[in-house]
Amino acid sequence: MEKAKNAEEYIAQQRQMIASNPDCGTSYYNLAVALIGMQKYDEAEKELVKALDCSPGLAEAFVQLGGLALRKGDLDACLDYNKRAVKAKPGFSEGHGNIGFVHLQRGEVDEAIQALQRATYFNFRFVQAFASLGSAYLMKGMIDESIENSMKALVLAPDFAVAHNNLAIAYLEKGDYEKAADHCGRAVQLGYAVAPEILKEIEKK
Template identity: 65%
Template sequence: MSKAPNAEAFIEEQRRAIASNPDCGTSHYNLAVALLGQGKIEEGEKSLMTAIECSPGLAEAYVQIGGIRLKRGDLDGCLDWNRRAVKMKPSFSEGWGNIGFVLLQQGDLEGAIKALKKATAFNFRFIQAFATLANAYLMNGQIKESIETNLKAIDLSPEFAVAHNNLAIAYLEDGQTALAVEHADKAMELGYQVAPEILKELEPHRS
């Protein structure tokens, strides 16, 4: 069954709410999210801008615009809008997670780690932020911290394949080859494609 009719009904409901109260930022935001869900990116973006005009403190709208910028390949734009989000709402874990992700893409490892530590502090169940933080630690040569952070991700979700893959790499770097093999196998069991060079390096350590 398609959910499209329900989405259309929701969109109409938000349009009616806006017609009766044009300055309600939340209605503009809800409309934007529904439009984005239908792939109407430009229309959704306009509604997000209107939501911010009506409610400048609506941090979620800033993050949504950042997401649109990211999809367009505009990392600086994504970073800017997420920084605006956490300025409005300093404890907004999603904003910090996005900032960390972009800074990691841009090679600012220290900045990424700082932002991702905030993301996980404000939301201790933010599994994707833990995985990205673990990756940032690994890239920064902080192997022990990477292992510890990946283990937190797996504690939250034992079937999280990315964390098992990252653990395999971190344990390999740390010389704990038996654990590296174990987590590489687990990642593959969960459908993750472990890099061929990692598997080749692990081959001599299989019993």
Template identity: 65%
Template sequence: MEKAPNAEAFIDQQKNAIASNPDCGTSHYNLGVALLGQGKVEEAEKSFFTAIECSPGLAEAYVQIGGICLKRGDTDGCLDWNQRAVKAKPGFSEGWGNIGFVLLQRGDVDGAIKALEKATVFNFRFIQAFATLANAYLMKGRVKDSIAANLKALKLSPDFAIAHNNLAIAYLEDGQTDLALVHADKARQLGYDVAPQIMNELEPFRS
């Protein structure tokens, strides 16, 4: 129950900051994030647009608008706004990660790999980007690269179930069934629903 008053107080604080300095893009952006947290999507979106008008280089605002587009099912909009984000700030890993995610959903695996590789170079702790990149590598048949990307994700978060599941698939493709079993079992222990066909393929190798 404490969060609402704190959120309201934060919103009031940002509105006061905007009243005294209407051209501060950061205040408009902060207000947008707070409004988004309250589920006021359209109000938040307006704040992000204003933030960009005040501060065209505020890449975070572009990414937030891209996220709103994605929730609406508008992948074109999501891609466009994230591309604007990395144009405003070329080393913005979150923008590259989102571009990679959308391109992979669209079947542009090569484009996704390029974007996701940039995301992980600019932020070597971007765990979700490593996991998505691992999937993209697997789709291209780059099994060793997929294994390496998943292992980097697990180094950041040893209990990241998706990476354990992905490793089970990659190690199975690579003929390393012992390791595939280890990671499939670990993914299940962590509550991940490993595909039945993967478990069926691995069962004969269980000692």
């Protein structure tokens, strides 16, 4: 219960700050993030809109709204909010990463690659974006590029299961069954649901 009490205290503080300075977008944003932490998503959405009314260039607020849209399964709104985020702050890697993620979900691989490359350009420690690039290149049949980006993800986070899964598939494509089995084993160990046909293929070899 201690945590909720702290979160509630924090929320109360943010509300006080808003009361004393109602034009501060950051206070609305901080309040919204705390509300998201407590799973009060509808309330959070209202505060994010207020944050942007006060500070239209608050890229982080657009990204949070994109995240809330994604929770509802609204990929169009998620994409739109993240595009507005990178318009407000062109070097905002998280926005580019989310744009890439949405394109990937829709099977728009070229657009995904473009956005994810931007994400990793602006943040060379963006594990999720490197792993997603690994997936995107795999979909395009660009195996070496897929391996390169999945490896970059693993340098940053050795236990990133998606990257291990992508490497298992990529090495399978290259006929390097030992490495494929290695990465497949790691992905399974880390709780990743490797596709049954991949497991079968590796066992066969």
